[in-house]
Amino acid sequence: MTLARLDAQSVARRASAEVAPGSVVAVSGDWSTAVADLVPAEKGVWFLRAGGTLSDLPISAADAGAVLRGGNVDLSILQAAQVDSNGSFAGYHAADYPGPQGHAGLIDLAGARRVVTVLPHTDADGSPNIVNSLTLPPDGVRCVDTIITDVAVFRVADTGLILTELAPGWSAEDVRTITGAAVTSAPTLREMDFALPPGNPTSKIYADGPSAIADLPDGATVFIDGFGGPGGMAHYLLISLRDRGSRNLTIVSNTAGIARVVSFGTPPGHTAIDHSVLVENGQVAKAIASFPVSPSVSRPSEFELAYRRGEVDLELVPQGTLAERLRAGGAGIEAFYTPTGAGTLIAEGKESRVIDGREYILEHGLRADFALIRAHRADTRGNLVYRGTSRNFNAVMAPGARVTVVEVDEIVQPGELDPEAVVTPGIFVQRIVRRPDGFTGYE
Amino acid sequence: MSADKERLDRAIIAIRVAKELPAGSCVNLGIGIPTLVSMFVDDESVVFYHSESGVLNCGPLAEEGSEDIDLINAGGQFLQPVPGMAYFSSVDAFAMIRGGHVDVTVLGAHQVSATGDLANWMLPERGVGNIGGAMDLAAGADKVIVAMEHNDRNGNPKVVQECDFPLTGRGCVSLIVTDVAVMEPTPDGMVLREAAPGWTPEEVQGVTGARLIIPDSVAEYEV
Numbered sequence: 001m002t003l004a005r006l007d008a009q010s011v012a013r014r015a016s017a018e019v020a021p022g023s024v025v026a027v028s029g030d031w032s033t034a035v036a037d038l039v040p041a042e043k044g045v046w047f048l049r050a051g052g053t054l055s056d057l058p059i060s061a062a063d064a065g066a067v068l069r070g071g072n073v074d075l076s077i078l079q080a081a082q083v084d085s086n087g088s089f090a091g092y093h094a095a096d097y098p099g100p101q102g103h104a105g106l107i108d109l110a111g112a113r114r115v116v117t118v119l120p121h122t123d124a125d126g127s128p129n130i131v132n133s134l135t136l137p138p139d140g141v142r143c144v145d146t147i148i149t150d151v152a153v154f155r156v157a158d159t160g161l162i163l164t165e166l167a168p169g170w171s172a173e174d175v176r177t178i179t180g181a182a183v184t185s186a187p188t189l190r191e192m193d194f195a196l197p198p199g200n201p202t203s204k205i206y207a208d209g210p211s212a213i214a215d216l217p218d219g220a221t222v223f224i225d226g227f228g229g230p231g232g233m234a235h236y237l238l239i240s241l242r243d244r245g246s247r248n249l250t251i252v253s254n255t256a257g258i259a260r261v262v263s264f265g266t267p268p269g270h271t272a273i274d275h276s277v278l279v280e281n282g283q284v285a286k287a288i289a290s291f292p293v294s295p296s297v298s299r300p301s302e303f304e305l306a307y308r309r310g311e312v313d314l315e316l317v318p319q320g321t322l323a324e325r326l327r328a329g330g331a332g333i334e335a336f337y338t339p340t341g342a343g344t345l346i347a348e349g350k351e352s353r354v355i356d357g358r359e360y361i362l363e364h365g366l367r368a369d370f371a372l373i374r375a376h377r378a379d380t381r382g383n384l385v386y387r388g389t390s391r392n393f394n395a396v397m398a399p400g401a402r403v404t405v406v407e408v409d410e411i412v413q414p415g416e417l418d419p420e421a422v423v424t425p426g427i428f429v430q431r432i433v434r435r436p437d438g439f440t441g442y443e
Numbered sequence: 444m445s446a447d448k449e450r451l452d453r454a455i456i457a458i459r460v461a462k463e464l465p466a467g468s469c470v471n472l473g474i475g476i477p478t479l480v481s482m483f484v485d486d487e488s489v490v491f492y493h494s495e496s497g498v499l500n501c502g503p504l505a506e507e508g509s510e511d512i513d514l515i516n517a518g519g520q521f522l523q524p525v526p527g528m529a530y531f532s533s534v535d536a537f538a539m540i541r542g543g544h545v546d547v548t549v550l551g552a553h554q555v556s557a558t559g560d561l562a563n564w565m566l567p568e569r570g571v572g573n574i575g576g577a578m579d580l581a582a583g584a585d586k587v588i589v590a591m592e593h594n595d596r597n598g599n600p601k602v603v604q605e606c607d608f609p610l611t612g613r614g615c616v617s618l619i620v621t622d623v624a625v626m627e628p629t630p631d632g633m634v635l636r637e638a639a640p641g642w643t644p645e646e647v648q649g650v651t652g653a654r655l656i657i658p659d660s661v662a663e664y665e666v
Binding site: 295 | 514515521573575581611
């Protein structure tokens with residue numbers, strides 16, 4: 001008697017049961033992309049698809065790679081041709097395209113926090129696709145956590161494959177006979193469960209600034225945007241952080257607060273809100289900045305005064321290097337070579353290298369505990385659009401922080417922002433606060 | 444004595460620099476005299492202005508009363524919205540610079556050496572300074588033009604044999620335009636190309652720290 005196997009749609013249904021509300025999921029291969037159609041919109045899941053979409057947002061290949069490497073993908077669901085007992089896999093293209101072209105995207109996808117493969121348990125001539133050791137070139141080595149086939153579900157453990165679920169009508173022995181690797185049955189072995197995880201994602205909207213940064217700890221590294229003047233600076237969040245009083249902060253920013261001394265955009269009789277509110281409150285231990293002090297020697301900023309008193313440290317970074325370090329941190333690139341600063345003080349103590357006759361220095365990516373950024377509009381999923389030159393470092397900082405908090409003028413419903421115009425996809429934004437009516441960039 | 448001779452004004456420096464901007468080129472102007480250059484570029488040459496604040500094809504400064512905090516240049520000045528502008532993030536602004544997409548940058552300087560080393564981000568006596576976009580521009584722009592006064596407030600030469608201020612970049616300056624002369628740093632040393640009206644090459648040398656290489660013909664400063 002031949003036991004019935006699940007069809008591709010049912011395998012996709014079982015895979016959808018792995019998808020947590022609000023998570024970011026990369027899918028590749030027909031059996032996998034079908035998952036995206038099975039998860040309802042209210043679950044708030046982001047699907048990254050080969051070919052350049054992040055849910056309804058168009059995304060470039062470079063940005064897709066950055067999303068994957070930057071640690072933003074909770075789960076990859078990949079269609080495989082073969083998986084072995086160590087959790088290494090060969091992608092579904094492996095047999096058809098033995099060269100690198102069949103592998104390119106899958107290799108990045110294998111970097112997700114969790115990797116689930118979906119595949120037929122055996123190939124067309126009945127030989128097992130789950131094996132002791134791959135016979136096809138690998139797309140990922142020791143990266144698979146869960147294997148879902150048309151007859152069973154396995155967990156990949158250090159000790160080998162653990163059989164956790166069976167398709168209706170199948171026994172563990174039935175599965176073993178068509179599996180090319182040793183299998184241990186889990187004590188909890190049961191029939192396949194197709195139910196989606198319960199619940200909906202928690203809202204990203206916070207009632208006010210203080211509640212959005214209530215857990216910003218002492219000693220945190222904080223990205224703070226603001227090119228120099230009032231545009232693009234999260235003034236309300238800065239005041240919220242001053243009021244919270246977190247101390248010993250490392251701030252990463254273009255300036256260390258010059259709006260107050262430059263005061264453009266500030267009406268007479270008022271004081272611009274910038275990093276100075278944190279510095280004068282004794283909250284800053286160190287700034288990593290490109291333009292840290294006043295352009296005028298005779299009008300020193302709060303930061304410069306504190307620096308001269310020896311109260312704060314400064315790591316001076318060329319502006320383009322700062323931008324690229326932020327990008328790299330958010331994109332999972334540990335370090336890069338740049339020509340900027342070669343042969344200057346900036347190069348001291350850094351590894352340098354001559355490539356094609358030109359000198360480059362090694363600079364490292366930056367990551368933060370929190371980013372306090374400013375955008376014009378957000379939708380409830382966290383997609384952001386900016387205004388004019390106020391995009392500057394905001395868009396670069398969003399991906400590299402564990403918690404990115406955005407201060408916006410307006411919060412709208414999904415669908416109200418043109419996906420073609422979204423600059424920062426919502427996967428990079430954890431919290432959204434609306435700037436109170438009448439709140440200005442000065443006190 | 445040459446130090447007391449009449450010098451050109453800042454606008455003339457800017458006019459001279461404007462002649463160096465090829466039609467259709469992408470240009471980044473620094474703060475100070477460089478900012479003035481755009482006033483003297485004729486519309487037909489269709490120069491594309493790039494600013495590190497994240498805008499391309501930017502235009503003139505905003506008029507008083509119509510400033511928009513979301514439209515500034517790298518010096519923090521408010522810009523007028525003009526047709527054809529493009530906005531981008533800081534990472535893209537500097538990819539344009541390092542990636543060789545900015546043809547010319549015009550920067551101020553504290554010192555330039557005979558071989559084109561640039562020092563423009565820190566006065567040693569202050570002990571702290573702002574790099575901003577200067578090191579990226581020095582490293583990335585195809586052509587770096589320095590527009591500055593020939594001597595500092597105390598009369599010290601800013602065109603020197605070797606910089607003693609902290610460097611912004613090595614061997615990066617292509618041309619220096621001052622209120623006294625136009626000079627070209629080369630691997631062999633500083634070549635005097637043009638002298639201000641009424642100045643002899645020897646008089647220029649008298650206010651210059653670098654040893655000038657004086658060709659047979661030194662043109663009069665062309666404005």
